[in-house]
Amino acid sequence: MNNEQNTEESLDQPKPEDEVIKDEIDEVIEQDDSNVQYTVSRGDTLSGIMAQYGVNRNDVYILTKQFKQLTNLRIGQQISWTVDNEHNLKSFSWIISNNNMRIYEKVNNKFVERLETREGIWKPYNAQGQIETSFVADARKQGLTSNEIANITKALQWQLDFRRLKKGDKFSVLLSREMFGDKHEKSQLLAVRIQNGSKNYYAVLAEDGHYYDMHGASLSQNFLRYPLVKQARISSGFNPRRLHPVTKKIAPHNGVDFAVSRGTPVLAVGEGEVMIAKYSGSAGNYIAIRHGRQYTTKYMHLDKILVKAGQIVKKGDKIGLSGNTGRSTGPHLHFELHIDGKPVNPLTANLPISDGLTGKSKKTFLEQFKKIKPKLAFESEHNSN
Ligand SMILES: [Zn+2]
Structure with a gap:
């Protein structure tokens, strides 16, 4: 019987046919089920992040006790981890900088640290295209990976519905890719521009690891913490x-x-x-x-x-x-x-925030955008100049 092997049975479950149906954008966003990628935000601690995802607390305790440096996660850094079916931590990676990554793997109830000094060369890459069938299909045609497509749809998720892009709409993407010869593995989305009809949408990466529009304003929306007028027990x-x-x-x-x-x-x-x-x-x-x-x-x-x-x-x-x-x-x-x-965990999860950039970080961002904007121009715009 299938049931015997099924180790997970949620007590609060709709019928399987009443789950939200996934489309091709969900598929690129939810690629690897056991691997979670996370950008460190203001106020985050490692144990707090892990608790949000229900990772076995004891594993997190062992990891942070063994490696005190993990209390120094910085805003904008990327971490990722894998868990088994029972949410025990299997491995944890911490990208300190583009060429410096630390990996912690669980071996016999302890974690073993491995440093990975990456030898790839980070190079800018610009991809442009236009919608013929769907954004996912046309972005792939321009050589973008599932991961890159996922990052683009996440950055602009509150601005536009990618399923509603029409034939002839255009996209221009600026990436930094880590190249090993002519092959690439990791990449970072620096900026994206989507032209939907006569409207242009921009998402540009700031130093804090979040994306903002061309004016440094938030691309995000606020959430309520509780779905109730006032908190209940x-x-x-x-x-x-x-x-x-x-x-x-x-x-x-x-x-x-x-x-x-x-x-x-x-x-x-x-x-x-x-x-x-x-x-x-x-x-x-x-x-x-x-x-x-x-x-x-x-x-x-x-x-x-x-x-x-x-x-x-x-x-x-x-x-x-x-x-x-x-x-x-x-x-x-x-x-x-x-x-x-x-x-x-909805009570502790990092909810999207809608604060825009201010002060010095805004100034830096706007200067950076001035340099990036021409790189996002479409070919036709170059010709007309
Ligand atoms: Zn419940």
């Missing part, structure tokens, strides 16, 4: 490693339960599109909202659903009333946040 926390009380198998709790009485207004935490709004199995009355390209939120056991699939909602919109439908032993709201297709 948490009756069950986020725990992807939760053991099922009876079977002792891992039964992940991929969200947070708020103890609220039946009929409490449930709010959309951010602007987005309602993907699913229906009754479904253990989830009861259930809503899934897609925000940008990287974020999905789910609301379960509702008494009433007040939105329809396909509807666009704004942050704070009332989308339902909490209840006790589906597999639920008392009135509560089960709330999930998924980033890049992975469940994270």
Whole structure:
């Protein structure tokens, strides 16, 4: 029986056919299921980041105890890690600079550090193209990798819906690629410009590792931390490693339960599109909202659903009333946040921030953009000058 091998059974689950259907953009964003990539932001600590993703705390404790330097993560640095099915940490990588990476691998309950001094040469690369079929297909035609395409769609996820680009729309991408001879592995997206009809959208990398528009303004949107008017008691926390009380198998709790009485207004935490709004199995009355390209939120056991699939909602919109439908032993709201297709702790996750650049960092950014802008010009624009 298939069930015997299935080590994970979430207790709050819609029917499989009522999950959000993935499209080709999801596929490039969610490529590798066991590998998480993360850009260090203001206020981050390693243990905090790991807790957001439900990584085994004991492993994180061993790692940081063994390697104290890991408390010095800097804003904008990239880290990535892999976990097994039970969220035990298998390996952790820390990119200190373009040519200097540290890798920590777990061997017999300890971590072994390996330094990787990369010998590739980082070179700028400009790709331009125009939409014939879809952004993903046409970007691939210009030699962009899945990873590069994912980074482009993430950078502009709040500005435009890449699925709605039309034939003849153009894109210009500036990358820094690490070259080993004529082959490349890693790359960094420096800037992208998309021309959609008569509109131009820019995303440009700043020193803090985030992307901004050409004026240094945020490309992002604010989220509410809770899908409620006021915070309520948490009756069950986020725990992807939760053991099922009876079977002792891992039964992940991929969200947070708020103890609220039946009929409490449930709010959309951010602007987005309602993907699913229906009754479904253990989830009861259930809503899934897609925000940008990287974020999905789910609301379960509702008494009433007040939105329809396909509807666009704004942050704070009332989308339902909490209840006790589906597999639920008392009135509560089960709330999930998924980033890049992975469940994270909604109470501690790094939510998108909408602060633009100010002061010195803005000045540096604008000077940098002046140099970058001509490189994003389309061929036709060169000719007309
Ligand atoms: Zn729950």
